[in-house]
Amino acid sequence: MADVARLAGVSHQTVSRVVNGHPNVREETVLRVRDAIEELGYHRNSTARALVTRRTNVLGVIAFDPTLFGPAQTLAGIERAAREAGYFLSMVSLDDVSPEGVVAAADYLIQQSVEGCVAIAPQRALVEALAALPGPGPLVAVEGGEGSGLPVVCVDQVQGAHDAVRHLLDLGHTTVHHVEGDPLWLESEARVVGWRRALEEAGAPVPEPLQGDWSPRSGYELGRALVRRRAEGERVTAIFVGNDQMAIGVLRALREADLHVPGDVSVVGFDDVPEAEYLTPSLTTVHQDFAQVGRESLALLLAEIAREGPADPSGAERRVVPARLRVRGSSGPPPP
DSSP: OHHHHHHHTSOHHHHHHHHTTOSSSOHHHHHHHHHHHHHHTOOOOHHHHHHHHSOOOEEEEEEEOTTSHHHHHHHHHHHHHHHHTTOEEEEEEESOOOHHHHHHHHHHHHHTTOSOEEEEOOBHHHHHHHHTOOOSSSEEEETOOSSSSSOEEEEOHHHHHHHHHHHHHHTTOSOOEEEEOOTTBHHHHHHHHHHHHHHHHHTOOOOOOEEOOSSHHHHHHHHHHHHHHHHTTOOOOEEEESSHHHHHHHHHHHHHTTOOTTTTOEEEOSBOOGGGGGSSSOOBEEEOOHHHHHHHHHHHHHHHHHSSSOOOGGGOOEEEEOOEEEOOTTOOOOOO
């Protein structure tokens, strides 16, 4: 900073004001300082800044299985929002959701001097372990369910599933079969609730859901099971699938059985992966706004960091991002 000040012909306090966006600096001085910064390749020393301000501007992220589409997109949304707000991220991924694993992840982030943490917490066991942590500072759970006492940001999974099933019923299907995601995940649990609620509200039969694991292979195997049930006389004309990856497997199973989509069977997924629009037929699915989830998660975490005193668990804030049905070519009226 002293080198920049000498080159620009100003004091180091003026350089500090320019770097921190202080409004009371003349425009010509700002331009001169910025030119000096560019010429010297100056970057602020975050360690020195932390010593002065007692702020690290580092936030932690705890994520379980960030290779899946939903967690990966959520992580990307959080990273973009943090960067726009001037924060750095330190991330740790979990291989298991045991209390010991969660404590080890928290200890790692504490060593990074994070000011607070966002946890992508899709499993109830993970949420319970996070709620019992003494640190690392304020914590926001993404898809953290209800009743944990933690601040939560989530997509309205129940509403998204309900809209998907209601869409199929409105097309004339008498019921909708469901290929469920991993039953240990809160999102899977919520989507089952929305599916069942829509059927019960319509007075439609509620078939037993088939349990998958989010993978295309499990969708394929369960799609073949539904094909067999159809061959045995069960009326299978509409399938709501817990995510788009499993829906891809279901589509393959139907194609191998020479069943036309949507002429014989309609299929609706969840997530709206980029490939969904380009499948044949294009996949009707439920869109999740992961960028909005990232922005809301970061905004809620910063509000928790700024809060004076400990948070009241009974009043933990819950922010819900709406889901939106994207109707495409894979859903249509049932066959006669």
